Amino acid sequence: MSRAIAAVQTPGRRLRSEGKKAAILDAAEALFIAEGYERASVDAIAARAQVSKRTVYDHFGEKGTIFLRVLERVNDALVGAVRAAIDQELTPGRDLSEALTAFGQRVVTQTFPSSDYATFRRLTSQRSSIPQLAEAARDRPERMLEERFAVLAANGEIRAADPRVAARHFTALTISLALDAIEDRQDAGAEEPEILAIITDGVDAFLRAYR
Template sequence: MPTTKTPGEKTLREGSAQKRAAILAAARELFLAEGFDRSSVDAVAARAKVSKRTVYDYFGDKRTLLQAVVDGVGQSLITTVRRTLDDTLTALPGAAGLEDALITFSMRIATDMLGSAEYATLQRLVRAESGHLPHRGYNSMADTPDEALAERFAALAEAGLLHVPDPRLAADQFIALAFGVPLDRLGSANAVEDPRVRPLVTEGVRTFLRAYRTT
Protein backbone atom coordinates (compact mmCIF):
# COMPACT_ATOMS: atom_id res chain seq x y z
CA MET A 1 0.00 0.00 0.00
CA PRO A 2 1.42 3.46 -0.86
CA THR A 3 2.86 5.45 2.03
CA THR A 4 4.11 8.97 2.70
CA LYS A 5 6.24 10.49 5.48
CA THR A 6 5.54 13.38 7.81
CA PRO A 7 8.28 15.98 8.47
CA GLY A 8 9.28 13.81 11.45
CA GLU A 9 9.72 10.85 9.11
CA LYS A 10 6.75 8.92 10.44
CA THR A 11 5.41 6.66 7.70
CA LEU A 12 1.76 7.37 6.87
CA ARG A 13 -0.71 5.29 4.93
CA GLU A 14 -2.24 6.69 1.76
CA GLY A 15 -5.15 4.34 2.40
CA SER A 16 -8.65 4.74 1.03
CA ALA A 17 -9.37 7.96 -0.87
CA GLN A 18 -12.92 7.87 0.48
CA LYS A 19 -11.72 7.65 4.08
CA ARG A 20 -9.16 10.42 3.55
CA ALA A 21 -11.86 12.67 2.10
CA ALA A 22 -14.19 11.90 5.01
CA ILE A 23 -11.47 12.69 7.57
CA LEU A 24 -10.56 15.95 5.84
CA ALA A 25 -14.21 17.02 5.59
CA ALA A 26 -14.81 16.22 9.27
CA ALA A 27 -11.65 18.05 10.36
CA ARG A 28 -12.51 21.09 8.27
CA GLU A 29 -16.01 21.31 9.79
CA LEU A 30 -14.70 20.95 13.33
CA PHE A 31 -11.76 23.33 12.94
CA LEU A 32 -14.12 25.99 11.59
CA ALA A 33 -16.83 25.42 14.20
CA GLU A 34 -14.76 24.70 17.30
CA GLY A 35 -11.23 25.84 16.50
CA PHE A 36 -8.10 23.73 16.34
CA ASP A 37 -7.42 23.50 20.07
CA ARG A 38 -10.97 22.44 20.97
CA SER A 39 -11.27 19.88 18.16
CA SER A 40 -10.04 16.47 19.24
CA VAL A 41 -8.85 13.65 17.03
CA ASP A 42 -11.58 11.54 18.70
CA ALA A 43 -14.21 14.01 17.47
CA VAL A 44 -12.76 14.05 13.96
CA ALA A 45 -12.76 10.24 13.86
CA ALA A 46 -16.34 10.04 15.13
CA ARG A 47 -17.60 12.56 12.58
CA ALA A 48 -15.73 10.84 9.76
CA LYS A 49 -16.97 7.41 10.91
CA VAL A 50 -13.47 5.97 11.10
CA SER A 51 -11.30 4.84 13.99
CA LYS A 52 -8.96 7.21 15.82
CA ARG A 53 -6.11 4.93 14.72
CA THR A 54 -7.09 5.49 11.08
CA VAL A 55 -6.82 9.28 11.51
CA TYR A 56 -3.32 8.89 12.96
CA ASP A 57 -2.32 6.33 10.32
CA TYR A 58 -3.38 8.67 7.52
CA PHE A 59 -2.22 12.03 8.91
CA GLY A 60 0.16 11.41 11.78
CA ASP A 61 -1.00 14.16 14.11
CA LYS A 62 -3.54 16.95 14.40
CA ARG A 63 -1.21 19.68 13.09
CA THR A 64 -0.51 17.69 9.94
CA LEU A 65 -4.26 17.18 9.55
CA LEU A 66 -4.83 20.95 9.79
CA GLN A 67 -2.17 21.56 7.16
CA ALA A 68 -3.81 18.95 4.91
CA VAL A 69 -7.16 20.73 5.28
CA VAL A 70 -5.62 24.11 4.42
CA ASP A 71 -3.68 22.63 1.49
CA GLY A 72 -6.84 20.97 0.18
CA VAL A 73 -8.74 24.26 0.19
CA GLY A 74 -5.78 25.94 -1.52
CA GLN A 75 -5.73 23.30 -4.25
CA SER A 76 -9.45 23.81 -4.84
CA LEU A 77 -8.86 27.54 -5.31
CA ILE A 78 -5.93 26.88 -7.69
CA THR A 79 -8.28 24.71 -9.74
CA THR A 80 -10.70 27.63 -9.91
CA VAL A 81 -7.94 29.96 -11.13
CA ARG A 82 -6.83 27.53 -13.84
CA ARG A 83 -10.40 26.92 -14.98
CA THR A 84 -11.02 30.67 -15.17
CA LEU A 85 -7.84 31.16 -17.21
CA ASP A 86 -8.97 28.41 -19.58
CA ASP A 87 -12.45 29.92 -19.91
CA THR A 88 -11.37 33.51 -20.50
CA LEU A 89 -7.80 33.72 -21.80
CA THR A 90 -7.09 30.52 -23.73
CA ALA A 91 -8.79 31.42 -26.99
CA LEU A 92 -6.64 34.46 -27.78
CA PRO A 93 -9.04 37.40 -28.05
CA GLY A 94 -7.17 39.62 -30.50
CA ALA A 95 -6.11 43.18 -29.79
CA ALA A 96 -9.66 44.57 -29.82
CA GLY A 97 -10.93 42.03 -27.29
CA LEU A 98 -7.95 41.90 -24.96
CA GLU A 99 -9.19 44.47 -22.46
CA ASP A 100 -12.61 42.83 -22.19
CA ALA A 101 -11.02 39.39 -21.82
CA LEU A 102 -8.74 40.54 -18.98
CA ILE A 103 -11.59 42.34 -17.22
CA THR A 104 -13.77 39.23 -17.55
CA PHE A 105 -10.97 37.08 -16.11
CA SER A 106 -10.41 39.49 -13.23
CA MET A 107 -14.08 39.79 -12.35
CA ARG A 108 -14.48 36.00 -12.45
CA ILE A 109 -11.61 35.75 -9.95
CA ALA A 110 -13.19 38.48 -7.82
CA THR A 111 -16.48 36.54 -7.74
CA ASP A 112 -15.91 32.82 -8.30
CA MET A 113 -12.73 32.70 -6.21
CA LEU A 114 -12.49 35.69 -3.86
CA GLY A 115 -16.25 35.58 -3.27
CA SER A 116 -16.36 31.83 -2.68
CA ALA A 117 -16.95 29.85 0.49
CA GLU A 118 -13.64 28.07 -0.16
CA TYR A 119 -11.71 31.34 -0.06
CA ALA A 120 -13.54 32.45 3.08
CA THR A 121 -12.67 29.11 4.67
CA LEU A 122 -9.00 29.47 3.77
CA GLN A 123 -8.85 32.99 5.19
CA ARG A 124 -10.55 31.94 8.43
CA LEU A 125 -8.31 28.93 8.97
CA VAL A 126 -5.08 30.78 8.23
CA ARG A 127 -6.01 33.74 10.42
CA ALA A 128 -7.32 31.71 13.33
CA GLU A 129 -4.84 28.86 13.31
CA SER A 130 -1.62 30.44 12.05
CA GLY A 131 0.20 29.33 15.19
CA HIS A 132 -0.47 25.69 14.33
CA LEU A 133 0.64 25.90 10.67
CA PRO A 134 4.26 25.31 9.54
CA HIS A 135 5.15 29.01 9.66
CA ARG A 136 3.55 32.42 10.05
CA GLY A 137 1.87 33.56 6.85
CA TYR A 138 1.67 29.99 5.53
CA ASN A 139 0.25 30.07 2.02
CA SER A 140 -1.10 26.79 0.67
CA MET A 141 -1.48 28.32 -2.80
CA ALA A 142 2.17 29.48 -2.86
CA ASP A 143 3.08 30.94 -6.26
CA THR A 144 0.97 28.62 -8.41
CA PRO A 145 -1.75 31.11 -9.50
CA ASP A 146 0.86 33.76 -10.30
CA GLU A 147 2.86 31.28 -12.40
CA ALA A 148 -0.26 30.11 -14.23
CA LEU A 149 -1.09 33.73 -15.12
CA ALA A 150 2.52 34.32 -16.19
CA GLU A 151 2.26 31.39 -18.61
CA ARG A 152 -0.87 32.92 -20.12
CA PHE A 153 0.80 36.32 -20.46
CA ALA A 154 3.72 34.64 -22.23
CA ALA A 155 1.22 33.15 -24.71
CA LEU A 156 -0.34 36.57 -25.26
CA ALA A 157 3.15 37.96 -25.89
CA GLU A 158 3.83 35.18 -28.43
CA ALA A 159 0.65 36.25 -30.19
CA GLY A 160 1.92 39.83 -30.32
CA LEU A 161 -0.74 41.21 -28.00
CA LEU A 162 1.49 42.05 -25.03
CA HIS A 163 5.11 43.04 -24.57
CA VAL A 164 6.25 41.11 -21.49
CA PRO A 165 10.02 40.60 -21.21
CA ASP A 166 9.42 39.05 -17.76
CA PRO A 167 6.04 37.23 -17.68
CA ARG A 168 6.20 36.50 -13.96
CA LEU A 169 6.87 40.15 -13.15
CA ALA A 170 3.97 41.12 -15.43
CA ALA A 171 1.72 38.65 -13.57
CA ASP A 172 2.76 40.07 -10.20
CA GLN A 173 2.09 43.61 -11.39
CA PHE A 174 -1.27 42.63 -12.89
CA ILE A 175 -2.35 41.07 -9.60
CA ALA A 176 -1.20 44.14 -7.67
CA LEU A 177 -3.10 46.49 -9.97
CA ALA A 178 -6.30 44.47 -10.38
CA PHE A 179 -6.65 43.13 -6.83
CA GLY A 180 -4.14 44.91 -4.62
CA VAL A 181 -5.80 48.31 -4.92
CA PRO A 182 -9.25 47.02 -3.86
CA LEU A 183 -7.61 45.13 -1.00
CA ASP A 184 -5.76 48.23 0.18
CA ARG A 185 -8.66 50.63 -0.25
CA LEU A 186 -11.64 48.45 0.67
CA GLY A 187 -10.05 45.67 2.70
CA SER A 188 -11.38 43.12 0.21
CA ALA A 189 -11.42 42.32 -3.50
CA ASN A 190 -14.61 40.29 -3.15
CA ALA A 191 -16.91 41.62 -5.88
CA VAL A 192 -19.86 39.57 -4.60
CA GLU A 193 -20.03 41.58 -1.38
CA ASP A 194 -18.89 45.02 -2.54
CA PRO A 195 -19.92 46.66 -5.85
CA ARG A 196 -17.06 49.15 -5.47
CA VAL A 197 -14.62 46.37 -6.43
CA ARG A 198 -15.56 46.29 -10.13
CA PRO A 199 -14.49 49.83 -11.12
CA LEU A 200 -11.20 49.44 -9.24
CA VAL A 201 -10.49 46.09 -10.93
CA THR A 202 -11.40 47.54 -14.32
CA GLU A 203 -9.08 50.52 -13.90
CA GLY A 204 -6.32 48.20 -12.71
CA VAL A 205 -6.62 46.16 -15.91
CA ARG A 206 -6.53 49.32 -18.03
CA THR A 207 -3.44 50.59 -16.21
CA PHE A 208 -1.73 47.25 -16.82
CA LEU A 209 -2.55 47.42 -20.53
CA ARG A 210 -1.21 50.95 -20.83
CA ALA A 211 2.13 49.55 -19.69
CA TYR A 212 2.16 46.21 -21.53
CA ARG A 213 -0.09 46.37 -24.59
CA THR A 214 1.78 46.34 -27.91
CA THR A 215 -0.85 48.15 -29.99
Protein backbone atom coordinates in the same frame (compact mmCIF):
# COMPACT_ATOMS: atom_id res chain seq x y z
CA MET B 1 -8.35 -16.11 1.03
CA SER B 2 -7.14 -16.71 -2.52
CA ARG B 3 -5.32 -14.05 -4.47
CA ALA B 4 -8.15 -13.99 -7.00
CA ILE B 5 -10.73 -13.18 -4.31
CA ALA B 6 -8.43 -10.60 -2.73
CA ALA B 7 -7.94 -8.94 -6.09
CA VAL B 8 -11.71 -8.70 -6.60
CA GLN B 9 -12.17 -7.15 -3.18
CA THR B 10 -9.32 -4.68 -3.44
CA PRO B 11 -11.27 -1.99 -5.35
CA GLY B 12 -14.03 -2.15 -2.74
CA ARG B 13 -11.58 -1.81 0.11
CA ARG B 14 -9.88 1.05 -1.68
CA LEU B 15 -13.23 2.80 -2.14
CA ARG B 16 -14.06 2.40 1.55
CA SER B 17 -10.63 3.69 2.49
CA GLU B 18 -11.05 6.78 0.31
CA GLY B 19 -14.49 7.34 1.80
CA LYS B 20 -13.05 7.27 5.31
CA LYS B 21 -10.26 9.66 4.37
CA ALA B 22 -12.78 12.10 2.90
CA ALA B 23 -14.96 11.84 6.01
CA ILE B 24 -11.96 12.52 8.24
CA LEU B 25 -10.96 15.59 6.21
CA ASP B 26 -14.55 16.89 6.19
CA ALA B 27 -14.76 16.47 9.96
CA ALA B 28 -11.35 18.04 10.53
CA GLU B 29 -12.16 21.03 8.33
CA ALA B 30 -15.37 21.72 10.24
CA LEU B 31 -13.63 21.45 13.61
CA PHE B 32 -10.59 23.51 12.64
CA ILE B 33 -12.94 26.29 11.53
CA ALA B 34 -15.30 26.07 14.50
CA GLU B 35 -12.76 25.52 17.28
CA GLY B 36 -9.38 26.47 15.84
CA TYR B 37 -6.32 24.33 15.31
CA GLU B 38 -5.23 24.24 18.95
CA ARG B 39 -8.58 23.18 20.41
CA ALA B 40 -9.61 20.66 17.76
CA SER B 41 -8.48 17.22 18.89
CA VAL B 42 -7.88 14.01 16.99
CA ASP B 43 -10.45 12.34 19.27
CA ALA B 44 -13.06 14.89 18.23
CA ILE B 45 -12.15 14.51 14.55
CA ALA B 46 -12.51 10.74 14.79
CA ALA B 47 -15.86 11.02 16.58
CA ARG B 48 -17.25 13.47 14.04
CA ALA B 49 -16.05 11.31 11.13
CA GLN B 50 -17.47 8.20 12.83
CA VAL B 51 -14.20 6.32 12.63
CA SER B 52 -11.76 5.11 15.24
CA LYS B 53 -8.87 7.23 16.42
CA ARG B 54 -6.55 4.54 15.11
CA THR B 55 -8.08 4.92 11.63
CA VAL B 56 -7.32 8.64 11.71
CA TYR B 57 -3.70 7.99 12.65
CA ASP B 58 -3.38 5.20 10.09
CA HIS B 59 -4.48 7.52 7.28
CA PHE B 60 -2.87 10.80 8.31
CA GLY B 61 -0.70 10.52 11.39
CA GLU B 62 -0.53 13.57 13.65
CA LYS B 63 -2.94 16.51 13.79
CA GLY B 64 -0.54 18.81 11.97
CA THR B 65 -0.58 16.48 8.95
CA ILE B 66 -4.39 16.41 8.99
CA PHE B 67 -4.48 20.21 9.00
CA LEU B 68 -2.10 20.39 6.05
CA ARG B 69 -4.19 17.89 4.07
CA VAL B 70 -7.30 19.98 4.75
CA LEU B 71 -5.50 23.14 3.68
CA GLU B 72 -4.11 21.48 0.56
CA ARG B 73 -7.56 20.22 -0.41
CA VAL B 74 -9.09 23.69 -0.16
CA ASN B 75 -6.10 25.26 -1.93
CA ASP B 76 -6.40 22.72 -4.76
CA ALA B 77 -10.05 23.72 -5.25
CA LEU B 78 -9.09 27.40 -5.45
CA VAL B 79 -6.23 26.67 -7.84
CA GLY B 80 -8.66 24.74 -10.04
CA ALA B 81 -11.05 27.70 -10.09
CA VAL B 82 -8.27 30.10 -11.06
CA ARG B 83 -7.05 27.70 -13.74
CA ALA B 84 -10.57 27.50 -15.18
CA ALA B 85 -10.81 31.31 -15.20
CA ILE B 86 -7.47 31.60 -17.02
CA ASP B 87 -8.34 28.93 -19.59
CA GLN B 88 -11.86 30.19 -20.26
CA GLU B 89 -11.32 33.96 -20.15
CA LEU B 90 -7.74 34.57 -21.34
CA THR B 91 -8.32 32.80 -24.64
CA PRO B 92 -6.32 33.25 -27.88
CA GLY B 93 -7.80 35.76 -30.28
CA ARG B 94 -10.02 37.50 -27.73
CA ASP B 95 -9.70 41.25 -27.30
CA LEU B 96 -7.08 41.53 -24.57
CA SER B 97 -8.77 44.33 -22.62
CA GLU B 98 -12.03 42.40 -22.61
CA ALA B 99 -10.28 39.16 -21.65
CA LEU B 100 -8.32 40.65 -18.75
CA THR B 101 -11.40 42.45 -17.46
CA ALA B 102 -13.51 39.28 -17.61
CA PHE B 103 -10.78 37.29 -15.86
CA GLY B 104 -10.33 39.81 -13.06
CA GLN B 105 -14.06 40.19 -12.51
CA ARG B 106 -14.60 36.44 -12.48
CA VAL B 107 -11.88 35.84 -9.90
CA VAL B 108 -13.14 38.61 -7.62
CA THR B 109 -16.90 38.01 -7.92
CA GLN B 110 -16.98 34.21 -8.25
CA THR B 111 -13.79 32.54 -7.04
CA PHE B 112 -13.01 34.61 -3.95
CA PRO B 113 -16.58 34.81 -2.61
CA SER B 114 -16.75 31.02 -2.79
CA SER B 115 -16.96 28.88 0.32
CA ASP B 116 -13.54 27.41 -0.54
CA TYR B 117 -11.88 30.81 -0.34
CA ALA B 118 -13.73 31.68 2.88
CA THR B 119 -12.56 28.40 4.37
CA PHE B 120 -8.99 29.01 3.19
CA ARG B 121 -8.94 32.48 4.75
CA ARG B 122 -10.32 31.22 8.06
CA LEU B 123 -7.83 28.38 8.22
CA THR B 124 -4.78 30.45 7.31
CA SER B 125 -5.72 33.41 9.54
CA GLN B 126 -5.24 31.35 12.69
CA ARG B 127 -2.16 31.56 14.90
CA SER B 128 1.22 31.53 13.21
CA SER B 129 2.02 28.26 14.96
CA ILE B 130 -0.28 26.30 12.65
CA PRO B 131 1.31 24.21 9.88
CA GLN B 132 1.81 26.21 6.67
CA LEU B 133 1.50 25.27 3.03
CA ALA B 134 4.75 25.05 1.12
CA GLU B 135 5.56 28.23 -0.79
CA ALA B 136 5.25 26.39 -4.10
CA ALA B 137 1.64 25.47 -3.31
CA ARG B 138 0.77 29.00 -2.19
CA ASP B 139 2.23 30.53 -5.37
CA ARG B 140 0.49 28.24 -7.87
CA PRO B 141 -2.21 30.74 -9.00
CA GLU B 142 0.40 33.45 -9.53
CA ARG B 143 2.63 31.05 -11.48
CA MET B 144 -0.29 30.02 -13.71
CA LEU B 145 -1.02 33.67 -14.51
CA GLU B 146 2.68 34.26 -15.12
CA GLU B 147 2.72 31.40 -17.63
CA ARG B 148 -0.25 32.87 -19.51
CA PHE B 149 1.35 36.31 -19.54
CA ALA B 150 4.51 34.74 -20.96
CA VAL B 151 2.39 33.43 -23.85
CA LEU B 152 0.84 36.88 -24.33
CA ALA B 153 4.34 38.39 -24.43
CA ALA B 154 5.60 35.76 -26.87
CA ASN B 155 2.61 36.52 -29.15
CA GLY B 156 3.35 40.24 -29.01
CA GLU B 157 0.11 41.13 -27.21
CA ILE B 158 1.99 42.68 -24.28
CA ARG B 159 5.54 43.91 -23.75
CA ALA B 160 6.82 42.07 -20.69
CA ALA B 161 10.49 41.28 -20.18
CA ASP B 162 9.53 39.56 -16.94
CA PRO B 163 6.06 37.92 -17.05
CA ARG B 164 6.23 37.26 -13.31
CA VAL B 165 6.50 40.97 -12.56
CA ALA B 166 3.77 41.69 -15.12
CA ALA B 167 1.45 39.21 -13.42
CA ARG B 168 2.11 40.82 -10.06
CA HIS B 169 1.45 44.29 -11.45
CA PHE B 170 -1.81 43.12 -13.03
CA THR B 171 -2.96 41.50 -9.79
CA ALA B 172 -2.06 44.58 -7.74
CA LEU B 173 -3.93 46.94 -10.08
CA THR B 174 -7.07 44.81 -10.35
CA ILE B 175 -7.78 41.88 -8.06
CA SER B 176 -5.99 43.20 -4.98
CA LEU B 177 -7.66 46.62 -5.19
CA ALA B 178 -11.08 45.03 -5.72
CA LEU B 179 -10.61 42.73 -2.73
CA ASP B 180 -9.55 45.72 -0.61
CA ALA B 181 -12.77 47.49 -1.59
CA ILE B 182 -14.82 44.44 -0.64
CA GLU B 183 -13.10 44.12 2.74
CA ASP B 184 -13.46 47.86 3.43
CA ARG B 185 -17.20 47.59 2.88
CA GLN B 186 -17.91 44.29 4.61
CA ASP B 187 -20.95 45.64 6.43
CA ALA B 188 -22.65 47.19 3.42
CA GLY B 189 -21.02 45.04 0.75
CA ALA B 190 -19.27 46.38 -2.32
CA GLU B 191 -21.60 46.59 -5.32
CA GLU B 192 -20.69 44.67 -8.47
CA PRO B 193 -20.61 47.83 -10.66
CA GLU B 194 -18.04 49.29 -8.28
CA ILE B 195 -15.95 46.12 -8.54
CA LEU B 196 -16.20 46.14 -12.33
CA ALA B 197 -15.07 49.79 -12.39
CA ILE B 198 -12.01 48.94 -10.28
CA ILE B 199 -11.13 46.02 -12.53
CA THR B 200 -11.68 48.05 -15.71
CA ASP B 201 -9.55 50.96 -14.49
CA GLY B 202 -6.83 48.54 -13.40
CA VAL B 203 -6.81 46.78 -16.77
CA ASP B 204 -6.54 50.15 -18.55
CA ALA B 205 -3.58 51.16 -16.36
CA PHE B 206 -1.91 47.78 -16.89
CA LEU B 207 -2.26 47.89 -20.67
CA ARG B 208 -0.96 51.47 -20.85
CA ALA B 209 2.19 50.24 -19.15
CA TYR B 210 2.57 46.91 -20.95
CA ARG B 211 1.48 47.55 -24.52
